[in-house]
Amino acid sequence: MPPRGRRPVGSSDTRQEILTAAGELFAERGFERTTMRAVAARADVDPALIHHYFVNKEGLLAAALVLPVDPAALLAGLDKDPEHAGEALVGRLLGVWEGDPDARHRMVGLLRVGLSHERAAAGLRDLLGRTILIALSRVVAQDHRSLRAALVGSQMGGLLLGRYVLGIPGVRDATPGQLVVAIGPVLQHYLTGPVGGAVAPATASR
Amino acid sequence: MPPRGRRPVGSSDTRQEILTAAGELFAERGFERTTMRAVAARADVDPALIHHYFVNKEGLLAAALVLPVDPAALLAGLDKDPEHAGEALVGRLLGVWEGDPDARHRMVGLLRVGLSHERAAAGLRDLLGRTILIALSRVVAQDHRSLRAALVGSQMGGLLLGRYVLGIPGVRDATPGQLVVAIGPVLQHYLTGPVGGAVAPATASR
DNA sequence: GTCTATAGACGGATAGAC
DNA sequence: GTCTATCCGTCTATAGAC
Known part of the structure; x- marks a missing residue:
């Protein structure tokens, strides 16, 4: 349970207050276990206000689904040293997750919600596609960009899953x-190595 | 929605009927969205019977949490050709997922439930630890076994997530x-390559 | 914009007859 | 072992006063 308590009273931006609380709770508990009442309580507003702003629970979810980190910033400068982009990438991501528990919780939450809810899965897919894929384009090899980006994402998602959600001891x-030593070369391989180009390259690049 | 309808009337093993229905529903909908009533309806039994056999919903979950594939069989013979164990492993796993939709759904379901429910996460962690880790021991390098196994698992879990749950286009x-071409060498690297042995080897092998 | 009150539905669990 | 009946809590959502 990250930074609790009301903001400095000055900012009574109710809508934002609700959105923040919803983001935290969806991340902690998933979609079903998050109740409108709990969101209202954490945001210190009346439950009816949430309906006023976001119509229903799904509307609230859609509005609360945002990446807690800026992918562009995370990837900035990685193309300066393409040989070690893989290591740098794991390192930075781990830096965020280890050093910023709130951001980590939010990203775990995105996974949690995306898995627990069909609609959210679509939203998450679009969100990731619009941000990470584009940001990765600069550092990734020319061919099979979308495959490469997705492979990088799958490995980092799997790590997020195993390390922070399931807590697999290893x-x-x-x-x-x-982890940087172990996974860095893997991401490097996904970014610039051969990734199945020999097989049906026509269907791979879409 | 896999094989529907009642079994051949001969086998009126109610308990097993319930367990099967529960496994399917937990996999499809996660823990919260699966209702006792729905399980009862699918198993064609009275809701009260579920309580009779499994006490409560968590008891039912615990009983329904089983791996749909035998890890030992999946990994059998992989140590015969250690140089290509990585490729073979991805290939076999993809073979199961692509060729046996029911098994795939069940595995996705394990992830879904593990993410949606704290207790289930613990159960899943133990389940994976007791089966996959042990099965992998034969083909993995001597050092950092638990880390290697977990890395393999994280990559395959991430792929399961990206390909079948979120549907990331790439x-x-x-x-x-x-995927075999792209991921095979990665698993190979996790199985036998250097995985951070230089850093704090004492804490790594637990 | 904000809150009170409440409708309306559903789910988990139990008691107890058969 | 199996089923009926039901309690009790909780949730989303809405209507409408202020």
């Missing part, structure tokens, strides 16, 4: 340094 | 052949 107890 | 539209 990856939960590893140090960030170990 | 991995959703790739052919199994492409």
